[in-house]
Amino acid sequence: MSESHNGAVVVARDVTRRYGEGETAVDALRGVSVNIAAGEATAVMGPSGSGKSTLMHILAGLDKPTSGDVELAGTAITQLGDNALTKLRRDHIGFVFQFFNLLPMLDAKENILLPLTIAGEKPADGWFEQLVADVGLTDRLSHRPAELSGGQQQRVAIARALVSKPTVLFADEPTGNLDSSTSHEILELLRRSVDEYRQTIVMVTHDARAAAMAHRVLFLADGEIVRELGESSAHDILSVMEEVSAA
Amino acid sequence: MIKVALRGLAGRKLRAALTGIAIVLGVAMISGTYILTDTVESAFTNLFTDSYAGTDAVVTGKGLDISIDGEKPPDPPVDASLLDVVRGVEGVALASGSVADEDSTKLLTSDGEPVNSEGWPTLGFGIDTAPAFAQFNPLKLYEGRWPTAADEVVIDAGSVDEQGWEIGDTVQISTLQPKRAFTLVGVAQYGEVASLGGISFTVFTIPTAQELLGREGQYDAISVAAREGFTEDELVAAIEPVLPKDAKAVSATAEAQEQTDAVGEFTKFFRYFLLAFAGVALFVGAFVIFNTFSITVAQRTREFATLRTIGASRRQVLGSVILESLVIGLAAALVGLGLGVLLAEGIQALFKSLGADFPTGDRVFATRTVVVSLAVGVGITLVAGLFPAIRATRVPPIAAVREGATLPQSRFHRFTPWIAGIVVVVALLALARAMFTDELGTGDRLLSIAGGVLLLFLGVAMLSSHLVKPIARVVGLPAHTAGGVAGRLASGNAVRNPGRTAATAAALMIGIALVSFIATLTNGMKASNREAIEEQVIADYVLTSQDGYTPFVAAAGDALAASSVPDLVTSVRSDAGLVDGDSAEIGGIEPGTIAAAYDFDWRDGDNGVLATLGTTNAVVSSNYAEDHDIGVGSVLTLRSTADRTATVTVVGTFEPPPFYPLLESVNVSSELFDSLYDRPRNRWTWANLAGEPTDESRAQMETAIAGYPDTQLETREEWIDREDADFNEFITFLYVMLTLAVFVSIFGMINTLVLSVYERTREIGMLRTIGMTRRQVRRMIRQESIITALIGAALGLPLGIFLAALVNRALSEFDVRFSIPWAQLIVLTIVAIIIGILAAIMPARRAAKLNPLEAIAYE
Numbered sequence A: 001m002s003e004s005h006n007g008a009v010v011v012a013r014d015v016t017r018r019y020g021e022g023e024t025a026v027d028a029l030r031g032v033s034v035n036i037a038a039g040e041a042t043a044v045m046g047p048s049g050s051g052k053s054t055l056m057h058i059l060a061g062l063d064k065p066t067s068g069d070v071e072l073a074g075t076a077i078t079q080l081g082d083n084a085l086t087k088l089r090r091d092h093i094g095f096v097f098q099f100f101n102l103l104p105m106l107d108a109k110e111n112i113l114l115p116l117t118i119a120g121e122k123p124a125d126g127w128f129e130q131l132v133a134d135v136g137l138t139d140r141l142s143h144r145p146a147e148l149s150g151g152q153q154q155r156v157a158i159a160r161a162l163v164s165k166p167t168v169l170f171a172d173e174p175t176g177n178l179d180s181s182t183s184h185e186i187l188e189l190l191r192r193s194v195d196e197y198r199q200t201i202v203m204v205t206h207d208a209r210a211a212a213m214a215h216r217v218l219f220l221a222d223g224e225i226v227r228e229l230g231e232s233s234a235h236d237i238l239s240v241m242e243e244v245s246a247a
Numbered sequence B: 001m002i003k004v005a006l007r008g009l010a011g012r013k014l015r016a017a018l019t020g021i022a023i024v025l026g027v028a029m030i031s032g033t034y035i036l037t038d039t040v041e042s043a044f045t046n047l048f049t050d051s052y053a054g055t056d057a058v059v060t061g062k063g064l065d066i067s068i069d070g071e072k073p074p075d076p077p078v079d080a081s082l083l084d085v086v087r088g089v090e091g092v093a094l095a096s097g098s099v100a101d102e103d104s105t106k107l108l109t110s111d112g113e114p115v116n117s118e119g120w121p122t123l124g125f126g127i128d129t130a131p132a133f134a135q136f137n138p139l140k141l142y143e144g145r146w147p148t149a150a151d152e153v154v155i156d157a158g159s160v161d162e163q164g165w166e167i168g169d170t171v172q173i174s175t176l177q178p179k180r181a182f183t184l185v186g187v188a189q190y191g192e193v194a195s196l197g198g199i200s201f202t203v204f205t206i207p208t209a210q211e212l213l214g215r216e217g218q219y220d221a222i223s224v225a226a227r228e229g230f231t232e233d234e235l236v237a238a239i240e241p242v243l244p245k246d247a248k249a250v251s252a253t254a255e256a257q258e259q260t261d262a263v264g265e266f267t268k269f270f271r272y273f274l275l276a277f278a279g280v281a282l283f284v285g286a287f288v289i290f291n292t293f294s295i296t297v298a299q300r301t302r303e304f305a306t307l308r309t310i311g312a313s314r315r316q317v318l319g320s321v322i323l324e325s326l327v328i329g330l331a332a333a334l335v336g337l338g339l340g341v342l343l344a345e346g347i348q349a350l351f352k353s354l355g356a357d358f359p360t361g362d363r364v365f366a367t368r369t370v371v372v373s374l375a376v377g378v379g380i381t382l383v384a385g386l387f388p389a390i391r392a393t394r395v396p397p398i399a400a401v402r403e404g405a406t407l408p409q410s411r412f413h414r415f416t417p418w419i420a421g422i423v424v425v426v427a428l429l430a431l432a433r434a435m436f437t438d439e440l441g442t443g444d445r446l447l448s449i450a451g452g453v454l455l456l457f458l459g460v461a462m463l464s465s466h467l468v469k470p471i472a473r474v475v476g477l478p479a480h481t482a483g484g485v486a487g488r489l490a491s492g493n494a495v496r497n498p499g500r501t502a503a504t505a506a507a508l509m510i511g512i513a514l515v516s517f518i519a520t521l522t523n524g525m526k527a528s529n530r531e532a533i534e535e536q537v538i539a540d541y542v543l544t545s546q547d548g549y550t551p552f553v554a555a556a557g558d559a560l561a562a563s564s565v566p567d568l569v570t571s572v573r574s575d576a577g578l579v580d581g582d583s584a585e586i587g588g589i590e591p592g593t594i595a596a597a598y599d600f601d602w603r604d605g606d607n608g609v610l611a612t613l614g615t616t617n618a619v620v621s622s623n624y625a626e627d628h629d630i631g632v633g634s635v636l637t638l639r640s641t642a643d644r645t646a647t648v649t650v651v652g653t654f655e656p657p658p659f660y661p662l663l664e665s666v667n668v669s670s671e672l673f674d675s676l677y678d679r680p681r682n683r684w685t686w687a688n689l690a691g692e693p694t695d696e697s698r699a700q701m702e703t704a705i706a707g708y709p710d711t712q713l714e715t716r717e718e719w720i721d722r723e724d725a726d727f728n729e730f731i732t733f734l735y736v737m738l739t740l741a742v743f744v745s746i747f748g749m750i751n752t753l754v755l756s757v758y759e760r761t762r763e764i765g766m767l768r769t770i771g772m773t774r775r776q777v778r779r780m781i782r783q784e785s786i787i788t789a790l791i792g793a794a795l796g797l798p799l800g801i802f803l804a805a806l807v808n809r810a811l812s813e814f815d816v817r818f819s820i821p822w823a824q825l826i827v828l829t830i831v832a833i834i835i836g837i838l839a840a841i842m843p844a845r846r847a848a849k850l851n852p853l854e855a856i857a858y859e
């Protein structure tokens, strides 16, 4: 795992992102600087439209900032071309979506292995078995997405994000589409991946309980980081959240 | 609601355009066919109307009522002395005799080759060009003057331009006489005809034409103009009494009409022939439209459901989809109509490249062309769009709030395999009826075949959604095992929506089936042709006319016979006549030599009977004998076009290969033949050498026939190869015409892929975020396209071979070989792969261009 000088795997400096031009232009990010340390879970919270998804897309190299720099695993990604970015994603990034985005014609196992298959790689010995055991899918591997519950589908998606042992796992409202008990299982799973594999996670969420499992919580409002908490209780997070939203 | 439909259409321009193209090409073919055939027909009609503009009646010889394959031999000439008789008739103001021959006058290029060797008429005229008779002359002089001396000619503008001749140049011309040099003194053209196409004409003085074209003391026609106050019919009535019984008078109007009708028959056939290809393209287009509408309706489930929740009725939903197909159909038909003008030029150029250059004049754009093109274009779009439209009405309002709602299955879904089965059975019955029922008219038979084939395609297409999975497993194997992850995903994608893949592949299947049908059937025909020649001919060389089938002047065969190089030369004469009152081709063979070049397969008799032919006997083919219930000992009455008769006794029957009999059904000795016909012509002249053929002996033989440039000398092998090549040219033409349908199916494939990419936007975005490169995305789409194309091939190839086998059975009386052209079928499979690659270019590029971010944010 490559880290930059200060131990951060993701470094953003003065990132702005403007959508559109002229009078209708929207400044989704107005100068965000953030370091994501290795092995840490970071939650990003904020009101709707505050720029959470935008920030995450830029950190993950899916989108380019209007100004500012992003470094991922020691590589400045803002100037990279598509092929280099794709390669970077393969090696360093896992992504969990709100909609599970599984391929319907592949079974669970094939879906999980897809990132490796695309890269033309094979999982290390025992790693795949351990992973599916950890996410609790051992007896569901030959099922297709249509034959799995929402929670199981999201677990497949998480396993797919973890299978390549990415430097950072990004998750945008991974529980947004699930009921509360299923959400809880998924959050447990993510937390375990931090504890057990020292997985770095950046997760956007609206759920204070979800944020409570993170080592660090960033609060965005109107395209800026307005507050930051260390590991906190759901209660504390909720009250900061209310403050931020009211402002 | 109408606004909603039109807005929706405007928002899906690319899809609408791709859908429309499916109809544009078919409609263009219809309109192009009409424009071309109307233009050609009008050019011919003008030619005939011009020809008789200043004429009221025509006197010609009275031909026998002979018609072979619908073609009538030209009327025989009349005695030149008849001109004065006609001039003396009350009511005749002016009369003039002329000579006109259709195919013996060959203009030669500076290399000594005939200018026209493709079988188009090469007219030779002798016209009285005195100013007094100008009204009978259909030709307009562009340049120079009319011929006055025996060595002067006027030639048509087309040939003069093509050859770059100038007035005063010397031009070599061969006729029934060996070639001779003439001086070009003028250039002429039919008045209103812009181009005569492949037709050429040469005008000689009358005495020269009579000498060169075998009309000494004769005219082919006497043109008559009526005195003031006489109608055409009164003129004819006045002339008739003075004519001998072997001549007749016809009004100019009737004569022009007869010729126009004959051309009408030809253009009608030609029109239906081309329309058949338009039909195929439109049929394929219907599949594409059906498929595209089905996919868009499925993708718009949410939208329809939302419309329903806000109060739209089923009827309104139906109306909006139908309106969409109406707009697309109309727009496409209009574009197709216009494109037809270009296509008409294209088809004409194609024919020209095959040596068939039609006469043309001003382009004819008939109202009928517009009406039929628009009606067919709109009609097919509406019909093909109807089923998807009905399905759209079945979307329940609740689908608006459900995530991932899909279109409900059609009520009839369960029955489709059964319906498809019934369609296939009906198709097979129709085909069987067409092929194995004897007492069926040609029209009925063709209709039955066309209907059967269409139904068969439809049935197989309906069944194919069940065949897609197993076939894809086979044809997708290379992609699956060797294509990496892209290949594996592609083969999965191909079977995700079997109905969609099936309809897409079925459109391609039709083109591939027709091509493989033609390839298989003609492969057998070529084999039969070769065998038939090899079985019959044991000669080293064959002499034919340049086009290979028009009989050539007998003197050319005699010239070869006079040469000392060949050991043996024998000629086969041929001409139309009546045998026991029925039209038949009569052949003339040389009893002493024929058996050395032609291997008779005797049924009754042996080579010995040839010596007994004399002027009183004949040998007939066993086929003819059976059909007419005659045999050895039967007596036949022959009547030639020159109206001379002979009675002959059958002394032998032989059985030529039915696919290509080289001798006529009824054969007499050349001696008798030459006494029956004035200008005997050879169908073949065969020559044997004592030793092996050498370049030197060949050159000597070529020299011997140098005076007859319209003939060609070939070894037996060259002859067979040339017939193969001529046939291949025709087959290629059929293929070219079928590419139109294949093009339509390519657009169908592009359309389906574009729609699938659009549908899978989010999925592709996800693949990109987890590390798929653009290249891999492109490859994935390409492989899916190739798999679809190969499914089309997997369905089409066997279907084509099956149809070929069926037709082969139906042609069993001609003993056509059945031989599967493996090499061609492999090429066809490769072509299918290339089609898959081509169809994927644009959709793959679109898919690869998807920004992963946009793709996952997409809703």
Ligand SMILES: Nc1ncnc2c1ncn2[C@@H]1O[C@H](COP(=O)(O)OP(=O)(O)OP(=O)(O)O)[C@@H](O)[C@H]1O
Binding pocket: A019, A020, A026, A027, A028, A046, A047, A048, A049, A050, A051, A052, A053, A054, A055
């Ligand atoms: N493609 C786009 N074009 C224009 N504006 C955009 C685009 N994407 C986002 N925005 C704007 O940028 C701002 C930030 O959007 P973003 O999606 O990052 O918000 P978010 O914090 O993720 O909100 P939510 O919690 O609702 O997901 C919003 O005002 C949004 O309207």
Ligand SMILES: [Mg+2]
Binding pocket: A052, A053, A054
């Ligand atoms: Mg968001």
